[in-house]
Amino acid sequence: EVQLVESGGALVQPGRSLRLSCRASGFSFEEYGMSWVRQAPGKGLEWVSLIRGKANGRTTDYAASMRGRFTISRDDSKSIVYLQIIGLKTDDTGVYYCTRAPIWGPFDYWGQGTLVTVSS
Amino acid sequence: SYVLTQPPSVSVAPGQTARITCGVNNIEGKSVHWYQQKPGQAPVLVVFDDRDRPSGIPERFSGSSSGNTATLTIGRVEAGDEADYYCQLWDNNDDHPDGFGPGTTVTVL
Numbered sequence: 001e002v003q004l005v006e007s008g009g010a011l012v013q014p015g016r017s018l019r020l021s022c023r024a025s026g027f028s029f030e031e032y033g034m035s036w037v038r039q040a041p042g043k044g045l046e047w048v049s050l051i052r053g054k055a056n057g058r059t060t061d062y063a064a065s066m067r068g069r070f071t072i073s074r075d076d077s078k079s080i081v082y083l084q085i086i087g088l089k090t091d092d093t094g095v096y097y098c099t100r101a102p103i104w105g106p107f108d109y110w111g112q113g114t115l116v117t118v119s120s
Numbered sequence: 121s122y123v124l125t126q127p128p129s130v131s132v133a134p135g136q137t138a139r140i141t142c143g144v145n146n147i148e149g150k151s152v153h154w155y156q157q158k159p160g161q162a163p164v165l166v167v168f169d170d171r172d173r174p175s176g177i178p179e180r181f182s183g184s185s186s187g188n189t190a191t192l193t194i195g196r197v198e199a200g201d202e203a204d205y206y207c208q209l210w211d212n213n214d215d216h217p218d219g220f221g222p223g224t225t226v227t228v229l
Contacts, residue, residue: 061217110163
């Protein structure tokens with residue numbers, strides 16, 4: 001059974017940094033791309049970033065608005081994907097979901113999300 | 121960049137058919153995926169590659185595409201289908217997600 005469990009969400013002050021983690025199980029992690037999607041309170045889904053699997057060079061992609069402050073990475077030995085966010089803004093508040101992203105899409109499995117609140 | 125449009129809401133009586141559209145300014149070379157999100161829950165994939173269903177998704181959920189519009193159809197609507205539905209565009213040339221639509225809230229009357 002595929003499982004994705006996010007962690008690392010917290011209440012943080014503007015300008016600080018945060019690293020989110022997503023531990024995966026139930027599939028051959030290194031073969032799959034992984035992605036982060038966020039959702040602000042009461043708003044829609046917003047794609048953040050994607051990291052491809054080993055066979056595709058573990059290359060990364062970011063939504064245009066996310067480039068610069070967001071960094072996605074993975075540790076295949078631990079089956080974990082990370083999302084580092086620097087210079088947090090109040091607009092970054094929301095639930096951050098980890099998803100599995102097979103090559104050519106779609107996001108076929110989702111975690112339950114981790115809540116990030118940016119407030120002074 | 122691509123702009124996806126969805127109606128904000130669709131209302132349907134139980135047993136009837138709900139149709140949710142996703143307009144794209146240029147759908148060539150793209151696939152459309154659909155996700156269902158119930159309140160307080162993570163999204164669930166219900167249709168991928170325009171018209172395919174993941175295992176476990178009822179046949180009542182179907183997808184189609186014509187011109188620059190993709191459509192998610194929910195037949196014989198049930199109360200449990202009440203949710204937000206999002207379309208997603210995927211670039212088949214670059215293996216790159218092009219973003220989500222703004223979402224459609226389906227209300228079962």
